[in-house]
Amino acid sequence: MTTPNMHYADLKDSYLFFHIAQKTKAFLETHPGAHLYRMGIGDVSLPLCDAVIKALHKAVDDQAAKETFHGYVSELGLLELRMAIAEHYRNRGLDLSDDEVFVSSGASDELGDILDLFDRSSSALVIEPAYPAYVDANVIAGREIIHLASGRDNGFLPSPDSSAKADIIYICSPNNPTGAVFSRKQLKEWVDFANANSSVILFDAAYEAFIEDDDLPRSIFEIEGAKTCAIEICSLSKTAGFTGTRLGYTVIPKDLVRKGLCFNEMWIRNRTTKTNGVSYIIQKGGTAVFTEEGQRQIRENIGFYKENARILTGALDKLGIWYCGGKNAPYIWLRCPDGMGSWEFFDYLLNEIQVVGTPGEGFGACGEGYFRFSTFGSREDTVEAAKRLVNLLGGS
DSSP: OOOOOGGGGGSOSSOHHHHHHHHHHHHHHHSTTOOOEEOSSOOOOSOOOHHHHHHHHHHHHHTTSTTTOOOSOOTTOOHHHHHHHHHHHHTTTOOOOGGGEEEESOHHHHHHHGGGGSOTTOOEEEEESOOHHHHHHHHHHTOOEEEEEOOGGGTTOOOOOTTSOOSEEEEESSOTTTOOOOOHHHHHHHHHHHHHTTOEEEEEOTTGGGOOOTTSOSSGGGSTTGGGTEEEEEESHHHHSTTTTOOEEEEOOTTOEETTEEHHHHHHHHHHHHOOOSOHHHHHHHHHHTSHHHHHHHHHHHHHHHHHHHHHHHHHHHHTOOEEESSSSSEEEEEOGGGOOHHHHHHHHHHHHOEEOEEGGGGOGGGTTEEEEESOSOHHHHHHHHHHHHHHHTOO
16 A cells, blocks of 8 residues: 655644635625735735836747747756846855856745755754744655744844754745844854854745845845855745746855765756756746846835835834834734734734734744734735724724
């Protein structure tokens, strides 16, 4: 008899966002016609920018003529896109070669696939609150998971703990769900810790484009020593609105070596074995993101979402509710008022004012009592949600 992967039985019964979807579905069934103000799941609301749309149309036309038709593309990514991404890093003063960049179908996919590079006996350190997939992917693989709790006392930005050593270290900055951003000094502590313990940092930089403070690092490779201990995983989903078109990229330095094996070379072998690459059409659209016009246009869209953040944080300031994030990240992490639990607060907002957020408990035990708002909604819904929050929770 075939034996399935029994580690699936160790997963929680319901994935966080699936559970939220079930609750909102039940509400709408009993309140037909109700409008929900969705400040929960981080899906963008603005369309792809004009430079990307033009490039996508051009790529489709390429496929219509024999002279310009493209079949299989490199499993590692279109060379012109890899070169554009590497140049994007170099323009920010980072020494990166074109062949240290790999194109992916998005950060979520890559965060799961990249675990192929590590033996299943490897342990994984997850800083919580955390994106649930970090934990679930390692549960499925049967790995030992070390949970490092963070909290309000350290701004949800913990320092390395010598009692919590692991082979794989997850760091997300700007963080999902808290919106907190590690400083250069804080990241240097983690880089030094990883190098001292031969660990590898999986640095989730999906929201780096939202950082507006020049003194905050947008890449782990701004930190000395990171090239020998880190892999950076990036996404165009929130940066450029590719949530529906799916595109991202991963940076693996050639200097990252463990037990005589180069992770860059290992990933080349992995990709050429397990994928035929990302759609030519989508990659051509992604290349347009890194043009001068594309960068200008995506900055305008990011500015729109950051204004949404100012609207929501303005409401929280008025209410005197503690929060972090919002300024350098698209997420706002707040303390539930009146000692409410996170799912209790979810139900309260849903039933009373039809505002949907994300309960902090879904991101780990230390998220209990906290709540996440996303700033990716429409302007109209964001303004109305902020108004309803103030009216419900007692602002004047």
